[in-house]
Amino acid sequence: MATFLxxxxxxxxxxxxxxxxxxxxxxxxxxxxxxxxxxSQEEEKELGWFFDAELAGLWTxxxxxxxxxxxxxxxxxxxxxxxxxxxxxxxxxxxxxTTRTAVGTTSNFVVNENTNTEKxxxxxxARGRYDYSFSKYFYAFGGVDWLRNKFxxxxxxxxxxxxxxNTWVDNKKTRFKTDYSFTYSFQSDVVKNPFxxxxxxxxxxxxxxxxxxxxxxxxxxxxIADWNLDNSKDVRIDFYNSLPIKISEIFSLKPSLQLLWxxxxxxxEIDLFGSNGTPAGTTVLAPLKKLDSLFSITLVxxx
Numbered sequence: 001m002a003t004f005l006x007x008x009x010x011x012x013x014x015x016x017x018x019x020x021x022x023x024x025x026x027x028x029x030x031x032x033x034x035x036x037x038x039x040s041q042e043e044e045k046e047l048g049w050f051f052d053a054e055l056a057g058l059w060t061x062x063x064x065x066x067x068x069x070x071x072x073x074x075x076x077x078x079x080x081x082x083x084x085x086x087x088x089x090x091x092x093x094x095x096x097x098t099t100r101t102a103v104g105t106t107s108n109f110v111v112n113e114n115t116n117t118e119k120x121x122x123x124x125x126a127r128g129r130y131d132y133s134f135s136k137y138f139y140a141f142g143g144v145d146w147l148r149n150k151f152x153x154x155x156x157x158x159x160x161x162x163x164x165x166n167t168w169v170d171n172k173k174t175r176f177k178t179d180y181s182f183t184y185s186f187q188s189d190v191v192k193n194p195f196x197x198x199x200x201x202x203x204x205x206x207x208x209x210x211x212x213x214x215x216x217x218x219x220x221x222x223x224i225a226d227w228n229l230d231n232s233k234d235v236r237i238d239f240y241n242s243l244p245i246k247i248s249e250i251f252s253l254k255p256s257l258q259l260l261w262x263x264x265x266x267x268x269e270i271d272l273f274g275s276n277g278t279p280a281g282t283t284v285l286a287p288l289k290k291l292d293s294l295f296s297i298t299l300v301x302x303x
Contacts (some may be wrong), residue, residue, distance in 0.1 A: 050076040054089065054254070056298040065096035068121070070296055082132045090124035091294070123294070124148045131165070139165050141179065150190055153266025153288050157187040159226075161204055172212065179206035183226065191267045191285065200230040216246040237261040244300060252300040260292040 054072035072089030096117040102109040129143030145159040163181025170177075183202040192198075209221040220242045228234035242256035265288045272280040 045078060047078050047080065050074075050078070051303040053301045053303070054298040055301075056091070056296045063098075065098075065115075065117075066093060066120075068093040070298065072298065082130065084128075084130050086126075086128045088126040091121065091296070092119065092123075093121035094118065095120045120151075122148075122150050133167075136170075137167050139167065141165060141181070149260075149292070152260070152262075152292055153190050153268060155188040155190050157185060159183050159185045163204070165206075174212070175208070175210040177208045179204070179208075181206075185226075185228075189266045191269050193267050193285075196234070196264075197230050200228050200234075202229050203227045218244045220244065231264065233264055235263040250302055252302070253297060254300050255297045256295070258294040260294070261290055263290065265290050 052074040054070070056068075056070035058066070058068040060066050068091065070089070070091035073087070075086045077084045094117055096115050098113050098115045101112050101114075103112060104110055125145070125147050127143065127145040129141060131139050131141040133139040140163070142162045143160075145157075145161070147154060147157045147159075161181040161183045163179055165177055165179040168176045168178070181204045183204050185200055185202060187198050187200075189198070203226070205225045207221075207223045209219075211219045213219055220240075222238075222240040224238040226236040226238075228236075237259070239259040239261075240256065241258075242254050244252045244254040246252045267285045268288050269283045270286055272282050272284050274280055
């Protein structure tokens with residue numbers, strides 16, 4: 001009997017130990033589930049409308065005068081599985097050249113000034129895009145681009161794109177995406193090139209990289225490569241890098257550098273002179289430079 005009671009007492013202690021262990025396991029599981037739930041909520045992207053505005057300006061006066069203004073805006077709407085984005089902006093520079101002449105004698109003369117103001121840089125763009133995510137790592141998209149860059153020979157270029165993309169990394173520290181799309185371009189040049197088509201199909205590759213460097217500083221890099229399927233030598237590259245620095249919850253300063261390169265640039269019309277400097281009375285077509293560089297420091301307002 002005593003042996004039986006002793007065995008029974010040990011059995012009860014064993015059941016109590018098992019029950020206590022189950023409670024501990026259940027408690028730890030609940031904590032883990034709550035932690036995972038909190039982590040998922042932290043990783044969930046913010047939904048709704050987002051708006052950014054950018055402003056840049058430079059003015060010089062005195063013996064030389066120039067004025068540069070740049071404006072930009074980004075409007076986004078984020079849903080659970082999709083996103084719409086619209087960007088528009090432009091930059092324009094006007095420079096004044098003053099020509100001075102003296103009328104009179106070397107000891108008594110009057111200085112006359114003639115100032116001529118003209119645009120020396122002008123670029124405008126607008127683009128819209130819609131992305132739909134099939135999974136965390138795969139999405140489809142469609143979009144349109146419009147560009148005017150007269151000093152690079154482009155009166156207007158309208159591009160339609162549709163394709164697929166991969167999201168390789170997307171968290172609060174780093175985001176990296178790549179796109180692959182078919183495009184069709186409608187281009188009008190300032191000086192028409194008689195040897196190429198204005199409307200042409202193409203292929204586009206894009207990567208979009210963002211990384212949070214510090215609590216107040218990010219790094220963003222966007223690379224776009226376009227290939228003209230009607231002319232395999234016609235390759236365009238748009239390479240943009242910026243370093244936004246947050247100065248408050250609303251305002252940021254963003255230095256950026258954009259490189260626009262085209263293997264076969266647009267043409268320009270120039271006057272022809274003889275070897276002795278005499279005007280030939282006609283013009284010739286010559287290619288513009290392949291590379292344009294745009295550096296700016298903008299004030300960004302987030303709403």
